Amino acid sequence: MSKIKYGIVGASGKMGKEIIAIMNENGNELVFKYDLDGEWENDSPQILIDFSLPQVFEKSIDYGIKFKSPFIIGTTGLSDEQMNKLKEISKQIPVVQSYNFSVGVQLLLECVQLLNKKLTDWDVEVVETHHRFKKDKPSGTALMIKSVLAQDRPAGKAGINISSLRLGNVVGEHSVSFGGLGETLTITHNAISRRTFAEGVLRAVNFILDKQNGFYTIKDVLSS
Numbered sequence: 001m002s003k004i005k006y007g008i009v010g011a012s013g014k015m016g017k018e019i020i021a022i023m024n025e026n027g028n029e030l031v032f033k034y035d036l037d038g039e040w041e042n043d044s045p046q047i048l049i050d051f052s053l054p055q056v057f058e059k060s061i062d063y064g065i066k067f068k069s070p071f072i073i074g075t076t077g078l079s080d081e082q083m084n085k086l087k088e089i090s091k092q093i094p095v096v097q098s099y100n101f102s103v104g105v106q107l108l109l110e111c112v113q114l115l116n117k118k119l120t121d122w123d124v125e126v127v128e129t130h131h132r133f134k135k136d137k138p139s140g141t142a143l144m145i146k147s148v149l150a151q152d153r154p155a156g157k158a159g160i161n162i163s164s165l166r167l168g169n170v171v172g173e174h175s176v177s178f179g180g181l182g183e184t185l186t187i188t189h190n191a192i193s194r195r196t197f198a199e200g201v202l203r204a205v206n207f208i209l210d211k212q213n214g215f216y217t218i219k220d221v222l223s224s
């Protein structure tokens with residue numbers, strides 16, 4: 001794979017640093033970055049990656065359009081309006097969006113869908129645990145789980161509760177528990193390192209470079 005010139009929005013953050021590390025290890029070149037201390041540009045990026053905060057979103061998509069570069073966004077807590085705008089922008093540039101770039105969470109979602117179809121008369125609860133610095137609550141991943149659960153729940157069982165814990169430096173843990181009269185079944189994903197999300201981003205980078213304009217998710221990336 002030839003060297004990719006890339007840009008990062010949220011470059012000084014925990015995820016920004018992790019993504020820069022993995023991109024550089026793979027022979028790619030950081031040519032643009034943006035964070036609270038301003039912007040730095042050495043060249044036009046062929047791809048732009050945003051792991052920042054929702055308040056940076058408008059500025060970030062302006063950069064994506066300016067550079068006409070594919071856009072990968074993992075920022076959580078986006079409003080419905082921002083998600084709609086992202087889908088609109090994907091008519092002009094290819095976009096990959098996911099609230100979770102790990103392989104394991106995609107598998108968790110598949111398992112949850114399967115269990116949910118079989119256990120429609122059981123109770124279900126979602127618990128997410130994250131580090132104390134996390135800004136949004138509930139997590140984007142918990143919202144993804146909730147939307148998968150809601151697809152197959154009868155109307156009366158559609159109110160799915162999410163409990164959010166903020167503890168120390170936990171990277172990210174999601175549990176989905178089903179409860180019947182006499183037994184419970186729990187499935188848990190535990191992100192041990194942010195590296196796992198950065199690996200997903202690297203796969204998304206290699207996926208998106210030759211794609212047509214459009215809105216893609218990590219599911220498209222992992223199944224390619």
Ligand SMILES: NC(=O)c1ccc[n+]([C@@H]2O[C@H](COP(=O)([O-])OP(=O)(O)OC[C@H]3O[C@@H](n4cnc5c(N)ncnc54)[C@H](O)[C@@H]3O)[C@@H](O)[C@H]2O)c1
Pocket residue numbers: 009010011012013014015016034035036037051052053054055056073074075076077098099100101102197
């Ligand atoms: N999709 C995923 O797989 C995934 C995984 C982990 C984290 N996330 C999300 O990615 C985002 C970043 O996570 P993090 O742990 O790196 O957080 P962080 O707080 O460490 O990093 C956020 C960065 O954004 C910068 N920032 C904040 N306001 C800004 C502004 N107005 N202008 C410019 N820069 C600004 C901060 O200075 C910081 O460097 C969060 O939304 C988080 O929930 C997504």
